[in-house]
Amino acid sequence: MSPYIPTLANWLMAPEASDVAGDVHGLYYFLVYVSGFFFLAIIALMVVFTLKYRRRSPKDKAQKTPTHHYGLEAAWSIPPLVIVIVVFVLGLKGFIGMSGRRANALEVKVNAWQWNWEFVYTTPEGVEVRVPELHLEVDRPVVLTLNSQDVIHSLWIPAFGVKRDAVPGRYNKIAFTPTVTSAEHGSPFPLLCTEYCGTQHSTMLSTVTVHERGMFEVWLKEASKAPLDELQKQAPELYAQYLKITTNEQFQQFMDALKADNPELHEKVDKLQRPALVGAELYTAKGCAQCHSTDGTRLTGPSLKGLWGAKRVFTDGAEAEADENYIRSAIVNPMETIVSTYQGVMPSYQGKLSDPQIDAFIAYIRSLDEAAEQDNNQP
Numbered sequence: 001m002s003p004y005i006p007t008l009a010n011w012l013m014a015p016e017a018s019d020v021a022g023d024v025h026g027l028y029y030f031l032v033y034v035s036g037f038f039f040l041a042i043i044a045l046m047v048v049f050t051l052k053y054r055r056r057s058p059k060d061k062a063q064k065t066p067t068h069h070y071g072l073e074a075a076w077s078i079p080p081l082v083i084v085i086v087v088f089v090l091g092l093k094g095f096i097g098m099s100g101r102r103a104n105a106l107e108v109k110v111n112a113w114q115w116n117w118e119f120v121y122t123t124p125e126g127v128e129v130r131v132p133e134l135h136l137e138v139d140r141p142v143v144l145t146l147n148s149q150d151v152i153h154s155l156w157i158p159a160f161g162v163k164r165d166a167v168p169g170r171y172n173k174i175a176f177t178p179t180v181t182s183a184e185h186g187s188p189f190p191l192l193c194t195e196y197c198g199t200q201h202s203t204m205l206s207t208v209t210v211h212e213r214g215m216f217e218v219w220l221k222e223a224s225k226a227p228l229d230e231l232q233k234q235a236p237e238l239y240a241q242y243l244k245i246t247t248n249e250q251f252q253q254f255m256d257a258l259k260a261d262n263p264e265l266h267e268k269v270d271k272l273q274r275p276a277l278v279g280a281e282l283y284t285a286k287g288c289a290q291c292h293s294t295d296g297t298r299l300t301g302p303s304l305k306g307l308w309g310a311k312r313v314f315t316d317g318a319e320a321e322a323d324e325n326y327i328r329s330a331i332v333n334p335m336e337t338i339v340s341t342y343q344g345v346m347p348s349y350q351g352k353l354s355d356p357q358i359d360a361f362i363a364y365i366r367s368l369d370e371a372a373e374q375d376n377n378q379p
């Protein structure tokens with residue numbers, strides 16, 4: 001049973017279940033109250049004036065209207081200006097609150113396509129887990145990185161007050177902290193696409209489960225383990241083989257064999273991928289290794305080690321941070337920005353790499369950095 005009792009507040013809006021929902025809902029109510037005030041004031045004045053200045057006899061002539069009244073003009077200019085400035089400041093505050101930066105945030109990749117959502121988690125072992133529903137932990141900040149594989153979609157979670165477009169060819173981020181568990185709420189929170197994206201747009205729905213403190217890790221472990229458990233149970237020899245996989249080629253062979261053997265099991269295990277491994281294979285297969293090292297050595301191009309999150313300076317003096325969007329454009333559109341002290345000789349890979357392959361490069365470049373971090377932590 002739904003726990004909602006439609007008070008005025010949650011009749012208008014979903015319940016507030018994140019740290020940013022208050023800002024969004026507050027701005028919405030401010031707009032509703034301001035609009036309501038002016039609606040009533042205008043209707044009231046209209047009624048009063050209609051009665052007061054009505055034509056009382058057929059002999060009444062229309063009076064000449066004044067052409068100027070500075071007091072009146074100021075009254076309809078200055079208060080609205082103040083109101084829109086307030087709206088702007090409240091809106092900006094909310095917008096900044098959800099732009100993608102949070103310390104120690106859980107990172108979830110969101111893929112959208114006609115007409116599905118897919119949420120991608122990475123386990124501490126570097127295995128990707130792809131599930132059709134979003135899972136979060138209460139009071140733990142999260143950053144969603146959205147991407148679309150076809151047309152523009154838009155992710156909306158009403159209870160969290162968050163909404164952001166998923167655009168093909170770029171990565172959009174949105175950050176928030178859920179503050180209410182699904183159990184407290186009585187059911188998972190609805191999640192939907194709010195950009196008309198084709199005939200089955202209205203079926204592009206999913207849910208958000210907000211776990212209790214500590215239970216998210218348990219869920220993630222289960223979600224990543226479940227297909228492998230199944231594999232271990234149904235085909236112990238294949239499982240032993242799976243554990244020995246170190247290259248993407250082996251992984252692909254393994255998956256092909258599994259698909260031919262046991263399509264049902266394949267479908268489950270296919271939810272687990274190793275993008276950094278795919279990236280490492282592509283790095284040699286696509287010839288990147290000719291010009292880029294992964295150990296810090298300077299070749300024709302800069303080393304990819306230490307690139308993730310670093311500040312880049314270009315020949316024209318402009319700067320950028322090496323995030324997903326930067327790496328993507330450095331690969332598809334290398335002439336747009338030339339890294340300072342290097343020549344613009346990198347060929348464009350526009351149309352030569354698929355989106356999942358570019359994602360794999362990003363995962364690989366990130367993994368170089370994480371490996372380095374782990375090395376540094378060693379005594």
Ligand code: HEC
Nearest residue numbers: 286287288291300301302330334337338339342343345346
């Ligand atoms: C012919 C040599 C060459 C090849 C092949 C090449 N690159 Fe580059 N790459 C460069 C050079 C030179 C730069 C620096 C100038 C610039 O920004 O375009 C660069 C810059 C980059 C950057 C930005 C690096 C930074 O430090 O900001 C990335 C990321 C990148 N390349 C990825 C790749 C990937 C992935 C491939 C393979 C698919 C690849 N490159 C293939 C020469 C190459």
Ligand SMILES: [Cu+2]
Nearest residue numbers: 153193197204
């Ligand atoms: Cu959509």
